[in-house]
Amino acid sequence: xxxxxxxxxxxxxxxxxxxxxxxxxxxxxxxxxxxxxxxxxxxxxxxxxxxxxxxxxxxxxxxxxxxxxxxxxxxxxxxxxxxxxxxxxxxxxxxxxxxxxxxxxxxxxxxxxxxxxx
Amino acid sequence: xxxxxxxxxxxxxxxxxxxxxxxxxxxxxxxxxxxxxxxxxxxxxxxxxxxxxxxxxxxxxxxxxxxxxxxxxxxxxxxxxxxxxxxxxxxxxxxxxxxxxxxxxxxxxxx
Numbered sequence: 001x002x003x004x005x006x007x008x009x010x011x012x013x014x015x016x017x018x019x020x021x022x023x024x025x026x027x028x029x030x031x032x033x034x035x036x037x038x039x040x041x042x043x044x045x046x047x048x049x050x051x052x053x054x055x056x057x058x059x060x061x062x063x064x065x066x067x068x069x070x071x072x073x074x075x076x077x078x079x080x081x082x083x084x085x086x087x088x089x090x091x092x093x094x095x096x097x098x099x100x101x102x103x104x105x106x107x108x109x110x111x112x113x114x115x116x117x118x
Numbered sequence: 119x120x121x122x123x124x125x126x127x128x129x130x131x132x133x134x135x136x137x138x139x140x141x142x143x144x145x146x147x148x149x150x151x152x153x154x155x156x157x158x159x160x161x162x163x164x165x166x167x168x169x170x171x172x173x174x175x176x177x178x179x180x181x182x183x184x185x186x187x188x189x190x191x192x193x194x195x196x197x198x199x200x201x202x203x204x205x206x207x208x209x210x211x212x213x214x215x216x217x218x219x220x221x222x223x224x225x226x227x228x229x
Contacts, residue, residue, distance in 0.1 A: 004161075033217070042122075042205060042219040043162070058216065091161050107152075107217070109161030 002026075004110035006092050012116045013082055021077045021113045025094030033107065034067055034077050035091045043091060049075060082117045089114050120145045120210050124220035131196055131227050139191040139223045141206030151189050153182050154205040156222070162205055165191075196227045 005024045013019050025032050030051045035043040045059040049069040060066070064082075069075040079086055093107040123142045131137055143151065150169055154162035166175045168184040175182050179200065181192040191204055207219040 035219075040221075042124075042221040043207070045216050045218070048216070056216065093161075106164050106167065108164065109154075111159075111161050 004092055004094050004108050006090075006110040006113050008113060009111065010114045010116075012118065014118055015084060016081055018078065018080045019082055019115065021079075021090050021115070023075045023077070023092030023094075023110060025073070025075070025092070026096075026108055028072075029094035029096050029108075030072050031095045032069055032075050033093045033095075034075070035093065036061075037089045037091055037112070039088075046077070046090075079115075082115075084117050087115055087117045120208060120212070120216075120218045122206055122208055122218050122220035124204075124206050124223050126223060127221070128224040129226070131193075131225070133197060133227055133229050134195045136192070136194045136196070138193070139204055139225070141189040141191070141220055142187060143189070143206075143208045144187075145208045145210035145212075145218075147211035149209045149211050151184055152207045152209075152217070153189070153191055154207065156203045156205055165204075193225070196225075198227045198229050201225055201227045 007022045011019055032049040034046040036046055037043050047067045048056040064080045067077045089112040091109055091112045093109045095107045121144045125140045150167050152167050153165040155165055156162045166182040171184055171186045173184050179194050183190045203222040203224045205219055205222045207217050209217045
């Protein structure tokens with residue numbers, strides 16, 4: 001596709017249920033990021049995938065959060081036993097490894113999944 | 119610890135009234151500083167990347183500048199369609215994968 005897509009666009013769930021969020025990156029992009037954005041706040045880094053390297057999971061807030069990515073394609077973010085404080089917009093971004101030497105390539109963001117935990 | 123602070127939190131301008139948004143940062147070796155625009159209900163949209171102090175980049179009514187401690191996003195003669203939240207982010211060499219975002223400046227342009 002032309003851009004990063006995420007599904008579902010909105011998700012309402014009950015406290016204690018598990019949810020799975022999906023991200024389809026731009027074809028050919030080797031890097032993929034997940035962020036969380038609470039209302040009126042900036043983006044909080046969750047996890048980073050780069051090719052076949054081990055992911056950087058340092059931003060995951062608890063062991064209820066996990067993410068997977070198969071190769072350089074789709075990624076899923078899973079939140080187990082959801083809590084009300086998990087309510088937020090979850091954003092995915094992808095980038096093409098390359099560009100300015102020693103610099104950071106441009107991240108392209110999806111529209112996000114708005115999660116509401118009741 | 120890498121940190122980004124944006125000011126003001128919100129800014130209301132009259133159409134045509136130029137101003138600047140500030141992004142102060144601390145990072146252990148700057149690899150890149152980024153500006154994004156975010157419209158309500160959408161993901162951030164990339165505007166600029168700055169790599170070293172003294173660098174400037176322009177796009178239409180926007181101009182981004184960078185020093186060793188802060189970046190400014192100057193907006194000249196803004197139009198209502200420039201209304202959005204503007205996010206600043208930094209990436210340091212100590213943790214190449216982690217990009218730290220500020221909380222943003224909500225810009226509103228009145229016609």
